[in-house]
Amino acid sequence: MRLIRLLKRDIAKECTDWVKDSIISEDQASKICDRYGIDYKKASEQTYGYAVLMGLGYLFIGLAVITLLSANWDDIPRSIRMLGLLLLTTSTHLFALKKYKENQIPTAIGLFFLGSLFYGASIMLIAQIYHIDEHYPNGIFWWAVGVLPLGALLQSSLLISLTMVLAFIWFFVESGLNYFPMLFPIFLAVLAWHVFKVKQSYVLFLSFVVGLGVYLEYALSWWMGDGYRFNFEIENAVFCIGLFIAYHGFSKWLVSQKDPKLVDYGTVLGLWALRFMIFTLLILSFDWLWEELIETNWINSGFSIVLAAVFSIIGVCFSYFGNRQFYSTLSFALLYVFGLYMVMQTYDDIYALYFQIVNNIVLIIAGVWLIVKGIKESVTHYFFLGVTTILATGLLRYIDLVGDYIGASILFIIFAVILLSAARFWKSHQRSLQKS
Amino acid sequence: MKLDNKKIMYGLIATIALQLAVLIMEYGNAVYPLLTGTEIKIKVVPVDPRSLFRGNYARLNYDISRVSLPEESRAPRVNEVIYVKLKQDRDGLYFEEGVSLSKPDSGLFIKGRARHAHSRDVQVRYGIEAFFAPKEKALDLERELRAGGVAIIKLTKNGKPALLDIVANK
Numbered sequence: 001m002r003l004i005r006l007l008k009r010d011i012a013k014e015c016t017d018w019v020k021d022s023i024i025s026e027d028q029a030s031k032i033c034d035r036y037g038i039d040y041k042k043a044s045e046q047t048y049g050y051a052v053l054m055g056l057g058y059l060f061i062g063l064a065v066i067t068l069l070s071a072n073w074d075d076i077p078r079s080i081r082m083l084g085l086l087l088l089t090t091s092t093h094l095f096a097l098k099k100y101k102e103n104q105i106p107t108a109i110g111l112f113f114l115g116s117l118f119y120g121a122s123i124m125l126i127a128q129i130y131h132i133d134e135h136y137p138n139g140i141f142w143w144a145v146g147v148l149p150l151g152a153l154l155q156s157s158l159l160i161s162l163t164m165v166l167a168f169i170w171f172f173v174e175s176g177l178n179y180f181p182m183l184f185p186i187f188l189a190v191l192a193w194h195v196f197k198v199k200q201s202y203v204l205f206l207s208f209v210v211g212l213g214v215y216l217e218y219a220l221s222w223w224m225g226d227g228y229r230f231n232f233e234i235e236n237a238v239f240c241i242g243l244f245i246a247y248h249g250f251s252k253w254l255v256s257q258k259d260p261k262l263v264d265y266g267t268v269l270g271l272w273a274l275r276f277m278i279f280t281l282l283i284l285s286f287d288w289l290w291e292e293l294i295e296t297n298w299i300n301s302g303f304s305i306v307l308a309a310v311f312s313i314i315g316v317c318f319s320y321f322g323n324r325q326f327y328s329t330l331s332f333a334l335l336y337v338f339g340l341y342m343v344m345q346t347y348d349d350i351y352a353l354y355f356q357i358v359n360n361i362v363l364i365i366a367g368v369w370l371i372v373k374g375i376k377e378s379v380t381h382y383f384f385l386g387v388t389t390i391l392a393t394g395l396l397r398y399i400d401l402v403g404d405y406i407g408a409s410i411l412f413i414i415f416a417v418i419l420l421s422a423a424r425f426w427k428s429h430q431r432s433l434q435k436s
Numbered sequence: 437m438k439l440d441n442k443k444i445m446y447g448l449i450a451t452i453a454l455q456l457a458v459l460i461m462e463y464g465n466a467v468y469p470l471l472t473g474t475e476i477k478i479k480v481v482p483v484d485p486r487s488l489f490r491g492n493y494a495r496l497n498y499d500i501s502r503v504s505l506p507e508e509s510r511a512p513r514v515n516e517v518i519y520v521k522l523k524q525d526r527d528g529l530y531f532e533e534g535v536s537l538s539k540p541d542s543g544l545f546i547k548g549r550a551r552h553a554h555s556r557d558v559q560v561r562y563g564i565e566a567f568f569a570p571k572e573k574a575l576d577l578e579r580e581l582r583a584g585g586v587a588i589i590k591l592t593k594n595g596k597p598a599l600l601d602i603v604a605n606k
Contacts, residue, residue: 094452097452123462132465134563139462149450
């Protein structure tokens with residue numbers, strides 16, 4: 001999974017320069033861009049920057065009007081204020097509609113974006129005029145609901161982004177007031193349709209991945225809180241790790257698809273899933289955390305194991321049906337399920353030290369695996385992630401010793417043996433390759 | 437996936453109508469108690485915060501913001517609906533006469549939601565706890581109301597309140 005895929009615009013820009021310098025022909029530039037799923041001609045038109053600046057411009061016009069109006073314009077009669085808000089929102093939208101009819105799509109999208117900001121400002125200002133303080137997340141929800149169809153109909157990433165920003169704010173404000181944001185999946189469904197079927201956007205794709213994970217986490221907490229409050233417990237951490245194992249497998253499946261858009265998404269997801277798993281292992285490399293886990297009162301240990309197994313099976317299946325290279329997902333899944341089972345079966349926190357030692361050895365092995373994979377497949381991010389993993393493990397264990405000084409020294413010796421053995425293996429592997 | 441232009445146009449018009457409908461419904465919901473409700477007066481004390489989304493306002497605390505459920509009642513869940521029966525005193529101010537988790541059959545009552553669970557002493561929100569005003573006016577109001585004040589509220593038959601005004605004690 002090479003990260004060069006994620007730098008498509010740079011590839012297109014380089015190709016334009018090479019064509020200018022007569023290094024390659026336009027036809028060759030087109031073929032190179034095709035390989036990464038970009039339209040060479042469209043990419044060299046550079047409309048992206050224009051669209052971003054226009055969007056930001058409209059955003060600031062909207063913010064200016066909202067700030068001006070929200071200064072509690074007390075002197076104007078209520079009915080005039082109300083009428084003014086309706087007129088401002090409607091006239092902006094009608095002007096946008098006119099532009100759409102004239103086929104000036106980018107201008108129409110910009111105006112709909114501005115009209116949607118006015119719409120949101122109107123919701124807030126009506127609440128101000130009439131001193132409404134009755135569950136204010138509803139205002140944010142209806143703002144998001146009002147923008148959602150515009151984004152879907154115009155297939156605009158700008159309007160979908162606005163919808164999702166509002167939807168996420170609503171999600172956290174609503175759950176912060178102890179209400180379950182039941183309707184959030186509607187926004188996720190439209191977002192999924194947009195990123196998978198309409199337009200490529202890494203940011204929106206990652207929003208979908210995060211949104212889905214957060215929603216499922218909160219749903220679990222709501223369920224554990226008997227359906228009327230959020231109850232965050234250790235099961236949420238188990239769920240989160242499981243979800244990332246499933247995401248890791250899913251990323252491999254995406255990478256094996258023909259559609260370049262899906263391949264790119266797979267690359268991004270795989271990268272972040274891997275980073276998350278290494279980060280989790282680094283967190284678990286402290287003994288106090290294992291002590292906490294051993295002492296944990298599991299609400300339902302059987303449910304947690306089943307959950308872990310289900311996520312692992314999903315991850316491994318995706319990985320297997322993708323490119324058949326399922327060993328990394330399988331290794332993480334086995335570690336996850338076995339580790340969880342073992343920690344549930346342990347009742348004395350004296351054994352936390354053993355869990356910690358095994359976890360640290362796993363980290364070093366993962367680091368070596370990443371370095372070897374990085375060199376073998378010429379993928380630099382694997383190489384650097386491997387180096388970072390090993391250095392971070394060494395640093396953490398130097399600051400936070402395993403057991404006493406003798407124990408720490410023994411662990412460092414074990415690390416050295418693993419690393420030196422890997423180096424020797426690598427050298428002999430290279431020699432055999434050269435001979436053949 | 438591409439929709440034809442005509443369908444998109446209809447969809448856009450429907451969305452604009454939806455946005456207008458949301459604004460009109462919000463307006464109607466705000467105005468309905470003001471037009472049809474019974475006017476009552478309740479003692480009030482302000483505090484002054486600012487909301488990122490909603491501008492400046494004085495946060496109001498009423499005598500009826502903290503109530504106690506009778507012993508035979510269970511403790512409410514967070515956000516559960518609470519009904520507070522109201523009675524007028526000799527000064528014309530309204531005070532709490534009883535609290536329940538079910539809708540009273542008769543009399544004047546106000547509907548709110550419990551903010552805290554697992555106790556019969558409940559902090560209740562009625563949706564009339566914010567009085568929006570420019571920053572300076574909100575601060576003036578806070579100063580004027582230090583000695584206490586009265587909130588003028590309109591109350592519908594089903595207990596929905598709307599805040600009309602606040603008057604400082606003289």
